[in-house]
Amino acid sequence: MEIGVSYGTAVKLGLIRASAIYPPNTAYLLLGRKCVNNCAYCSLARRENTLSRVLWPPFPLGMVREALEKVKFTRICVQTADYPGMEEDLLRLGGELSKFPNLTASVSPRPRAFLSELRDSGFTGVGIALDAASERIFEAVRGRGVGNPFTWEGTWRALAEARGIFEDVATHLIVGLGESDVELYDTIRRALDMGLHIGLFALTPVVPGMEAPDLGRYRTVQLLLHALKHDYLEDVEFSDSGRILELRLRRSAWKFLRDGSFAVTSGCPGCDRPFYNERPSGPIYNFPRAPGRPLLSEVTLYARVCVGSGDCWSTAP
Numbered sequence: 001m002e003i004g005v006s007y008g009t010a011v012k013l014g015l016i017r018a019s020a021i022y023p024p025n026t027a028y029l030l031l032g033r034k035c036v037n038n039c040a041y042c043s044l045a046r047r048e049n050t051l052s053r054v055l056w057p058p059f060p061l062g063m064v065r066e067a068l069e070k071v072k073f074t075r076i077c078v079q080t081a082d083y084p085g086m087e088e089d090l091l092r093l094g095g096e097l098s099k100f101p102n103l104t105a106s107v108s109p110r111p112r113a114f115l116s117e118l119r120d121s122g123f124t125g126v127g128i129a130l131d132a133a134s135e136r137i138f139e140a141v142r143g144r145g146v147g148n149p150f151t152w153e154g155t156w157r158a159l160a161e162a163r164g165i166f167e168d169v170a171t172h173l174i175v176g177l178g179e180s181d182v183e184l185y186d187t188i189r190r191a192l193d194m195g196l197h198i199g200l201f202a203l204t205p206v207v208p209g210m211e212a213p214d215l216g217r218y219r220t221v222q223l224l225l226h227a228l229k230h231d232y233l234e235d236v237e238f239s240d241s242g243r244i245l246e247l248r249l250r251r252s253a254w255k256f257l258r259d260g261s262f263a264v265t266s267g268c269p270g271c272d273r274p275f276y277n278e279r280p281s282g283p284i285y286n287f288p289r290a291p292g293r294p295l296l297s298e299v300t301l302y303a304r305v306c307v308g309s310g311d312c313w314s315t316a317p
């Protein structure tokens with residue numbers, strides 16, 4: 001059996017001789033070379049061994065397992081393409097990697113019985129991507145609009161069932177698929193209320209005609225997610241069209257604003273995905289660790305931010 005290994009993971013494992021700018025904390029593997037689904041924004045539906053902007057060179061599983069024994073990762077995350085026989089391969093992989101801690105499978109919505117089998121095989125967590133922030137967008141880019149079998153509510157149902165089986169359950173949300181900010185807000189709240197980890201992604205324009213989101217907007221959504229998660233959002237004001245106009249934060253926000261830690265990669269604990277969405281030369285959407293500088297000026301290019309009782313900043317038009 002062969003398994004794709006993300007380029008950065010392969011370098012850290014010593015499978016590729018190169019130097020890594022930021023060796024990842026999580027080992028990212030890819031099961032399957034090409035996906036039978038047709039998500040409008042995804043490279044794996046179109047080209048082998050590419051997901052987002054990352055290359056996933058294949059290696060024999062035994063070689064990868066041996067290398068994983070020598071190098072420390074806090075988590076292993078197996079991304080999956082859908083193909084005939086994938087479920088059997090994934091269960092086998094769970095058995096092969098079960099001795100490693102925090103083994104996560106990122107899959108499309110699956111029946112409860114299969115999720116239980118996944119846990120029994122050795123996986124400790126699961127990710128089931130929504131990707132889209134609303135039913136409207138989901139239908140157009142991930143659901144029936146592109147001929148896929150997935151539905152919005154079916155994905156939420158699978159996430160709820162996964163929560164009954166696994167401690168770590170994640171979903172992914174992509175900013176830049178045509179959603180409004182208020183749609184992102186509603187979906188982030190619903191996911192947090194269910195106890196899900198949220199991996200926030202900037203659309204990586206690997207498909208012609210698509211564009212990466214505006215950096216100011218992405219920073220604002222990162223701050224919104226972080227503030228909801230860490231309970232320092234006091235209020236948010238939207239325009240009639242659902243655009244964020246103002247974020248009002250409690251004073252405790254300062255510790256995350258000062259070092260930019262609100263813009264660190266979000267998702268399962270330990271998931272850092274260095275340069276998954278962006279070239280190392282930038283602009284950086286998700287920082288694998290706190291950048292150590294305030295990023296408030298990037299947020300205020302898009303929205304007004306108020307902290308504590310009265311100080312507000314805005315350079316937004």
Ligand code: SF4
Nearest residue numbers: 077127199267268271
């Ligand atoms: S948040 Fe990270 S570790 Fe969790 S399923 Fe997504 S990519 Fe994997």
